């Protein structure tokens with residue numbers, strides 16, 4: 377796969393995620409619907425908010441990761457480990473285009 381195809385794929389995912397993040401934010405701000413009057417329903421709606429907030433956070437983290445990958449593709453550092461500068465193997469970077477570390481450094485970081 378060519379780098380420009382990866383970039384297109386990332387951009388497409390970014391568009392999807394940004395649309396989702398927009399929907400989640402509108403939901404959290406109650407721009408779509410008012411809180412239910414019924415207290416029991418309101419409780420259910422608020423605990424649902426926690427789920428949506430978590431989803432919103434995850435979506436934004438993913439957006440940041442993809443923006444970072446696109447930026448690295450554009451500046452030519454994509455596919456290099458940010459820790460040790462080694463080339464990230466093609467199989468890994470194509471499977472995980474947002475990867476910033478080679479397997480060795482990623483392993484070190486995971487172990488702390």
Ligand SMILES: [Zn+2]
Nearest residue numbers: 457460478481
């Ligand atoms: Zn490394």
